[in-house]
Amino acid sequence: RPAPALSRAAMEANTSLWHSYLGVILSRERQRMEHFQRAEDILLTLLESVHARDPRFLVDYARNLEAFEFSLCASEDAVTLEVPLRVDGDTLRVLARRRGDSPEQGGHAAELSTCCLELCSPGADLEDWTGAVDGMEHCLLPGKILQHLKELLVSAIVRCQRLFLLQPGDISAENLREDAMELSLLIRGSWKPIRFDIVPVVRRQQEPLQLRRRQSDRGFPAGSLRRATEEVHFVPASPLCWRSSTHLPLLKLLRGVDSLQGPRLDSLRLLDQLREQDWGGQAGTGTLTFQHLKMVLLWSTELFPSPEDWQDLEGSVYRLLVILLRCLATQHLPHFLNPEENLFQGMAPDLASLYPKVESFAWDPQRFLRFHFGLHGFSGSCQADTKTRALLQLPSKDGFCWDTAYFDILLSQFQVFRIQDSARRSAASQLLARIRQETPQQS
Numbered sequence: 184r185p186a187p188a189l190s191r192a193a194m195e196a197n198t199s200l201w202h203s204y205l206g207v208i209l210s211r212e213r214q215r216m217e218h219f220q221r222a223e224d225i226l227l228t229l230l231e232s233v234h235a236r237d238p239r240f241l242v243d244y245a246r247n248l249e250a251f252e253f254s255l256c257a258s259e260d261a262v263t264l265e266v267p268l269r270v271d272g273d274t275l276r277v278l279a280r281r282r283g284d285s286p287e288q289g290g291h292a293a294e295l296s297t298c299c300l301e302l303c304s305p306g307a308d309l310e311d312w313t314g315a316v317d318g319m320e321h322c323l324l325p326g327k328i329l330q331h332l333k334e335l336l337v338s339a340i341v342r343c344q345r346l347f348l349l350q351p352g353d354i355s356a357e358n359l360r361e362d363a364m365e366l367s368l369l370i371r372g373s374w375k376p377i378r379f380d381i382v383p384v385v386r387r388q389q390e391p392l393q394l395r396r397r398q399s400d401r402g403f404p405a406g407s408l409r410r411a412t413e414e415v416h417f418v419p420a421s422p423l424c425w426r427s428s429t430h431l432p433l434l435k436l437l438r439g440v441d442s443l444q445g446p447r448l449d450s451l452r453l454l455d456q457l458r459e460q461d462w463g464g465q466a467g468t469g470t471l472t473f474q475h476l477k478m479v480l481l482w483s484t485e486l487f488p489s490p491e492d493w494q495d496l497e498g499s500v501y502r503l504l505v506i507l508l509r510c511l512a513t514q515h516l517p518h519f520l521n522p523e524e525n526l527f528q529g530m531a532p533d534l535a536s537l538y539p540k541v542e543s544f545a546w547d548p549q550r551f552l553r554f555h556f557g558l559h560g561f562s563g564s565c566q567a568d569t570k571t572r573a574l575l576q577l578p579s580k581d582g583f584c585w586d587t588a589y590f591d592i593l594l595s596q597f598q599v600f601r602i603q604d605s606a607r608r609s610a611a612s613q614l615l616a617r618i619r620q621e622t623p624q625q626s
Contacts (some may be wrong), residue, residue, distance in 0.1 A: 201453075201496045204552040208452050212254050214373075219253050219262075222372030225353050226379055229368075230266065232339035232348075233332070239308065240332060240383070241267045248434040251441075255452055256473050257459035259377055261367070263430050265384040265416060268328070270309065272387030272417070276301040278317070280424060297424040300385060300417060316423050325364070326422025328383050333359055333366055336381070364419040384428065385417040402488035404439050411435040412520070429520050436519070437477060440484050445493025450500045451480045454507075461551055462540050470533035475526060479507050481519040486587050491602055497548075498599050504545050505593040509584070511538040512575035517585075542568065545597055571596060577618065588614040 223246060230242045249262050278299045302313060302321040309323070312331070316322040337356060343349040355376065358367035365380040389412075400407050411432040420426035440447050458471050483502045493499050510516040510527065514534050518524040527534060544551045546568065574596065577584055591611040594600040602608065 198495070198497065200549060200552050201500075204456075204554075205446075205449055205453055205496060207554055208257070208456050209449075215259075216250065216254050218373035219250055219377065220372075222370040222377045222379070223250070225349060225370050225372075226264070226368070228343060228348055229336065229339050229354065232343055233335045236335055236339070237331070239269045240335070241269055243267055248431060248438060251438060252434055252477075253377075255448060255455065257452070257456040258473070259375060260473055261378040261380050263365070263380050263382060265382050265418065265428070265430065266332070267384050267386055270323070270385050272300075272385045272415075274303055275323075275385070275387065276303050277387075278319070280317075297420045297426050298417070299423070300425055322423075323385070323425075324423060325383070325419030325425060329364070329366065329419060329422075332381070332383060336366060336368070364421070382418045382428075385425070387415050387417065388413065389415045402484040402486070403436065404442055407436060407439040411439070429518070432520060433477065433481070436481055440480065443484075443493070444490055446496045446499045447480065447484065447493055449496060450503050451476055453496075453500055454503055457544060457551055460554070461544075462537060470530050471537055475516060476503070476507070478516060478519050478526060479503050479510070482506050482517075486585075486590055489602075489604065489607075491604065498601060500548075501545070501594060501597060501599040502590075504541070505590045505597070508538070508541060508545065508571075508593070509575050509590070511541060512572060513579075538572075542571065574618075577622065580621075583614060583617075586614075592618075 227242065227244065227246075230240070233240050234242050243266070246264070249264060253259075253262055278301060280297045280299065299316045299319065300323045301319045302309060302323065305313065305321045312323055312327050313321045314324045314327065316324070337359070340349070340354055340356060344351065353371050355369040358369060358378070360367075365382045368379050368381065369376040370379060371377075400409075416428045416431060417425040418428040418430075437448075455473050455476055458473070458476065462471055480503055483506050486506065487493070487502050492502055511534050514527050514531050516526040518526055574593065579585060583589060587607065588610040591600060591602065591607060592615050594602075595611065
């Protein structure tokens with residue numbers, strides 16, 4: 184279903200529409216950041232009080248990555264804030280456990296296998312946080328640490344209010360739950376409170392990860408992957424076990440993308456606004472999250488490493504779109520650092536209804552690039568294009584459907600390829616010929 188060729192005047196009007204939509208998004212960013220910083224100041228005041236009561240909980244003032252991520256979001260989603268523990272992670276013995284050894288709790292899927300952290304040289308100042316697990320006597324128990332941190336947070340709120348360091352209504356602790364693997368606080372930064380999910384973390388140096396299918400920093404600034412993954416962060420997975428968190432490594436990679444030329448992050452901003460306004464459910468809440476789109480951007484950075492791919496806003500958005508459509512059609516979004524993990528696992532019914540909305544935008548973005556208030560959600564027709572969907576649902580034999588040439592074919596389908604590299608054009612043509620030969624009924 185190729186779109187009609189656009190005249191020069193129509194192309195200029197189309198470009199203006201994309202940038203006008205982005206301009207409205209960017210115009211609100213400064214105010215959002217001011218709200219975040221006010222909420223962050225309140226939280227740091229609280230954590231300083233916690234540290235004064237128990238110095239084993241450290242205050243990390245370098246929160247620029249969380250602020251950076253918050254500035255990109257269309258909605259005020261929860262902010263994950265890791266509170267480092269004064270524990271020498273390099274002296275711990277790490278005992279990996281199988282995925283089935285302990286139930287996942289707190290709504291988190293295990294990013295890597297869970298593990299136990301044993302103190303090789305038990306210290307007197309950590310005895311109240313340890314216990315026996317699998318025959319080991321001196322293991323750090325996340326459940327004990329979380330309970331202690333929760334008690335300190337509650338007492339710190341009361342203390343700071345008595346000293347007039349906090350005003351009534353600045354903080355709400357009503358979301359603190361006994362069984363959660365993070366401690367949620369609602370903090371007033373503006374008319375709408377911001378939710379901070381506080382997570383204790385044990386830091387440990389590690390060898391650079393041997394990432395599957397990735398031998399270099401393809402598409403990223405040199406050294407980005409090594410710097411992002413040289414330190415492992417263990418966070419609670421259950422009252423007894425820990426898991427390796429990719430929260431900060433992914434944010435470091437996102438910051439690396441920000442240093443590259445082209446409107447890459449603007450593409451993320453624009454798609455996240457569409458997710459919030461048109462692709463979500465009631466009041467913008469839906470299956471697709473900002474975290475999913477962030478993962479799509481990281482994959483697009485690797486799969487489209489050429490600066491030629493990121494010269495204009497429309498083309499940049501479509502780089503993310505073709506990857507997102509492939510993941511929605513196959514109901515499989517691989518984690519960027521752990522590709523064996525499917526971030527769309529168990530979401531099939533919702534993804535099926537979301538796919539035609541996203542494809543409708545890909546075919547006719549002008550219908551979406553406008554702000555509306557009141558009812559959320561796209562209300563137009565969402566009939567999917569059968570030929571496009573057949574191409575998107577091709578089985579991935581030998582990984583050829585997770586390759587630049589395959590996504591170049593999809594870009595050509597939407598008439599946004601515009602690449603002069605003869606080698607890439609040849610690779611896409613050869614792959615298309617192979618697809619037609621192997622699946623003639625879908626050609």
